[in-house]
Amino acid sequence: MTAHAHAAHLETSTGLDNRKVAIWTFIGSECMFFATLISNYLVNKGKSLVGPFPHEPWTSPAGQHFEPIFEIPLVTLGTALLLFSSLFVVLALSGAQRGSRKALIGWLGATIACGVFFAGMQVYEFTHFVHRGLGFTTNLFGSSFYTLTGFHGTHVAIGVLWLATLWVDALRGKLPPAKSLNLEMAALYWHFVDVVWIIIFPVVYLIQ
Amino acid sequence: MATRVLDQPHAHAAAHGEKTGLWSWITTVDHKRIGVLYGATAFIFFLMGGIEALLLRIQLGSPENTFLSPDLYNQLFTMHGTTMIFLAVMPLSAMFFNYLIPLQIGARDVAFPRLNAFSYWVFLLGGLFLNASFLFGAAPDQGWFGYANLTSKQYSPGLNVDFWMLGLQILGIASLAAAVNFFVTIVNMRAPGMTLMRMPMFVWMSLITQVLLLLAFPVITVALILLMYDRFFGSAFFVPSGGGDPLLWQHLFWIFGHPEVYILILPAFGIVSEVLPVFSRKPLFGYAAMVFSGVFIAFLGFGVWSHHMFSTGMGPLADTFFALTTMLIAIPTGVKIFNWIGTMWGGSLQYRTPMLFAIGFIAMFIIGGLSGVMHSSPPADLQQTDTYFVVAHFHYVLFGGSIFGLTAGAYYWWPKMFGRMLNERLGQLHFWLMLIGFNLTFFPMHFVGLHGMPRRVYTYPEGLGFDLMNQIETAGSFVLALAFLVFLVNIFQTWRKPRNAPADPWNGATLEWAIPSPPPEFNFAEIPTVHGRDALWEQKRQRGGPLPEPARVSGAGIHMPNPSYWPLVTAVGILAFFVTLMMLAKIGIWAVIASFALLLLGVYKWAYEPAG
Numbered sequence: 001m002t003a004h005a006h007a008a009h010l011e012t013s014t015g016l017d018n019r020k021v022a023i024w025t026f027i028g029s030e031c032m033f034f035a036t037l038i039s040n041y042l043v044n045k046g047k048s049l050v051g052p053f054p055h056e057p058w059t060s061p062a063g064q065h066f067e068p069i070f071e072i073p074l075v076t077l078g079t080a081l082l083l084f085s086s087l088f089v090v091l092a093l094s095g096a097q098r099g100s101r102k103a104l105i106g107w108l109g110a111t112i113a114c115g116v117f118f119a120g121m122q123v124y125e126f127t128h129f130v131h132r133g134l135g136f137t138t139n140l141f142g143s144s145f146y147t148l149t150g151f152h153g154t155h156v157a158i159g160v161l162w163l164a165t166l167w168v169d170a171l172r173g174k175l176p177p178a179k180s181l182n183l184e185m186a187a188l189y190w191h192f193v194d195v196v197w198i199i200i201f202p203v204v205y206l207i208q
Numbered sequence: 209m210a211t212r213v214l215d216q217p218h219a220h221a222a223a224h225g226e227k228t229g230l231w232s233w234i235t236t237v238d239h240k241r242i243g244v245l246y247g248a249t250a251f252i253f254f255l256m257g258g259i260e261a262l263l264l265r266i267q268l269g270s271p272e273n274t275f276l277s278p279d280l281y282n283q284l285f286t287m288h289g290t291t292m293i294f295l296a297v298m299p300l301s302a303m304f305f306n307y308l309i310p311l312q313i314g315a316r317d318v319a320f321p322r323l324n325a326f327s328y329w330v331f332l333l334g335g336l337f338l339n340a341s342f343l344f345g346a347a348p349d350q351g352w353f354g355y356a357n358l359t360s361k362q363y364s365p366g367l368n369v370d371f372w373m374l375g376l377q378i379l380g381i382a383s384l385a386a387a388v389n390f391f392v393t394i395v396n397m398r399a400p401g402m403t404l405m406r407m408p409m410f411v412w413m414s415l416i417t418q419v420l421l422l423l424a425f426p427v428i429t430v431a432l433i434l435l436m437y438d439r440f441f442g443s444a445f446f447v448p449s450g451g452g453d454p455l456l457w458q459h460l461f462w463i464f465g466h467p468e469v470y471i472l473i474l475p476a477f478g479i480v481s482e483v484l485p486v487f488s489r490k491p492l493f494g495y496a497a498m499v500f501s502g503v504f505i506a507f508l509g510f511g512v513w514s515h516h517m518f519s520t521g522m523g524p525l526a527d528t529f530f531a532l533t534t535m536l537i538a539i540p541t542g543v544k545i546f547n548w549i550g551t552m553w554g555g556s557l558q559y560r561t562p563m564l565f566a567i568g569f570i571a572m573f574i575i576g577g578l579s580g581v582m583h584s585s586p587p588a589d590l591q592q593t594d595t596y597f598v599v600a601h602f603h604y605v606l607f608g609g610s611i612f613g614l615t616a617g618a619y620y621w622w623p624k625m626f627g628r629m630l631n632e633r634l635g636q637l638h639f640w641l642m643l644i645g646f647n648l649t650f651f652p653m654h655f656v657g658l659h660g661m662p663r664r665v666y667t668y669p670e671g672l673g674f675d676l677m678n679q680i681e682t683a684g685s686f687v688l689a690l691a692f693l694v695f696l697v698n699i700f701q702t703w704r705k706p707r708n709a710p711a712d713p714w715n716g717a718t719l720e721w722a723i724p725s726p727p728p729e730f731n732f733a734e735i736p737t738v739h740g741r742d743a744l745w746e747q748k749r750q751r752g753g754p755l756p757e758p759a760r761v762s763g764a765g766i767h768m769p770n771p772s773y774w775p776l777v778t779a780v781g782i783l784a785f786f787v788t789l790m791m792l793a794k795i796g797i798w799a800v801i802a803s804f805a806l807l808l809l810g811v812y813k814w815a816y817e818p819a820g
């Protein structure tokens with residue numbers, strides 16, 4: 001659509017498609033969004049008045065015992081899958097650009113599956129944490145943890161929806177090489193969501 | 209619709225501009241029409257904010273006045289500040305971005321015309337949402353800065369703060385969408401030959417403003433989200449009893465808030481930098497210095513936020529750092545002022561209305577800049593903070609700066625936008641009334657402020673030495689109101705005149721003056737090629753005289769984007785989402801989900817609609 005309008009009129013000043021510049025611009029802005037959320041998590045770190053805590057056990061004044069909240073293995077698996085999904089979406093894009101429908105549909109499907117697993121992992125993690133005594137308002141750790149990872153999870157969910165929409169397009173044969181930019185934009189966004197998680201994972205889960 | 213008109217082989221001269229009727233405005237994606245919508249809407253909000261200010265001034269006109277109740281006073285000063293910043297100055301700047309950026313860079317529209325319409329609708333609905341609070345008797349009353357704990361559920365149980373925090377969130381969406389759009393437009397859609405260092409200064413300042421918007425608004429977005437969680441769901445980010453820190457709000461707010469003041473002033477810098485050369489008949493002095501001082505101001509603007517927080521006791525190290533960075537900003541700002549004066553120096557000055565406002569801008573902004581440097585020093589600031597001295601300062605930069613600059617732009621580009629010249633005599637009257645009224649209103653505030661009169665308090669006792677000054681200020685505010693009444697009269701008189709303004713009434717330097725007034729829908733029949741700075745003066749120089757009046761051509765065959773109503777639907781979805789969120793407890797989660805579905809519907813229909 002935009003590409004067509006440009007072909008008819010003029011080259012862009014940078015030679016890049018408008019939509020590509022736009023998604024980069026948007027990602028630049030999103031960096032500040034997540035920088036603020038991560039700062040908020042760090043500022044509130046260690047300031048919780050009551051437990052449960054992320055890395056240490058806690059016994060309430062009433063004598064109830066709480067284990068450390070984080071369970072690293074599951075979230076490490078989610079992290080790994082999210083990282084692999086970045087590779088898969090590159091392969092899907094390559095398929096889209098080459099016009100290889102099989103590669104496009106296969107790899108895009110794998111990307112979406114990883115995204116769905118990650119989102120599911122987070123839903124499981126959240127319910128599990130709530131069961132173990134960490135509600136959204138239990139303490140500052142709970143509030144800032146759920147806010148930060150929740151907004152990242154929302155970004156993952158939006159990414160999955162976006163990629164799934166393109167997957168349906170691809171199934172209906174509506175994602176030809178000429179339109180591969182549609183997928184490239186979603187892929188750039190998906191990489192960004194991954195990169196943010198690569199920062200969140202050590203900052204929140206690993207550093208004590 | 210556009211294509212149908214375009215496809216007619218005999219589409220006559222003005223065919224592109226002749227689409228009329230409400231529907232054509234609702235579905236428009238033309239940057240010029242959206243610019244006019246922004247301008248008209250923002251001007252109405254500006255008048256509302258002005259009326260709020262007059263009510264405040266009546267209350268303060270005499271000691272221990274009972275014209276306004278303390279509670280209503282709080283609502284009015286909060287809405288005055290919020291309105292003037294988010295609903296008047298920012299969207300008035302957006303009017304100029306919309307109308308002028310494509311014209312000045314030689315483009316047919318912005319990069320994303322439908323996104324542009326979306327920004328406008330979200331802005332309009334956000335502004336209406338914010339002002340709807342008056343209907344519930346619950347206008348925001350905690351100040352435009354919304355400091356914790358004033359905003360906590362405990363101290364503000366009503367809807368007032370909810371309207372404010374959700375209203376700003378909606379307006380932020382509009383600003384961010386517009387910022388992406390204009391950034392891409394300037395970066396990517398310049399006419400051949402228009403290198404970055406050949407761009408008109410207004411385009412440069414607009415570009416810097418978009419970067420500030422992109423980087424500063426996400427911070428307030430997060431701050432407002434945290435506040436929303438505190439109020440709606442009971443978290444304690446800003447609540448000390450839960451371990452939270454009210455000062456975190458101040459930090460987040462001012463990390464946004466200080467760049468925000470440059471978001472408010474840089475467009476006016478750009479406008480004045482266009483007006484001064486044209487009415488001095490010589491190019492802008494020190495173009496490169498102007499560009500880099502603008503970039504430097506924006507960069508430093510992210511490192512000074514805590515000068516709003518000297519009185520919170522941050523300690524000597526932080527105080528020193530933020531005092532020094534703040535003082536440092538005076539240098540690039542001074543560079544700009546000297547360059548403007550250098551532009552006028554030795555020029556053949558023509559004192560037409562836009563020029564008067566531009567000169568008034570320089571003079572008033574210098575006063576505001578000087579008082580700003582005064583409270584960059586923490587010990588001085590401790591005396592001035594929360595007094596009328598600060599009120600005087602920021603009105604000198606925001607009214608004396610931004611509003612004077614925007615008014616200069618309004619007079620300068622009016623003939624281009626509407627094809628009619630505003631009356632010069634009424635324009636001059638407007639200027640002098642505004643200059644006198646403005647100084648009568650705000651200059652005495654320096655004195656009462658240093659005498660200790662606190663801001664944001666609805667009255668003062670008799671005999672503290674505030675009485676006479678406050679009377680003068682109130683009288684001055686009515687002179688200001690009269691100035692804008694003259695402007696309104698001018699607008700209505702001009703409206704009845706024939707549309708006969710020439711394409712280039714001021715002997716302009718930039719590309720917008722090369723095309724008819726008002727421009728056809730497609731702007732340029734042929735995309736211009738640019739050979740230097742001041743592209744149009746360059747063309748005139750090569751020709752050895754004025755250019756002939758451009759003919760109105762049909763533009764048949766020029767491919768323009770289709771109109772669309774999905775941006776509006778999406779904007780309504782966003783408004784519905786926030787309204788239902790606010791009433792979550794009353795109407796339940798399904799209403800929120802339904803609004804979200806409407807939002808998604810808008811997005812999908814938009815994405816799959818052929819753009820043109």
Ligand SMILES: [Cu+2]
Binds near residue numbers: 466469512513515
């Ligand atoms: Cu500041």
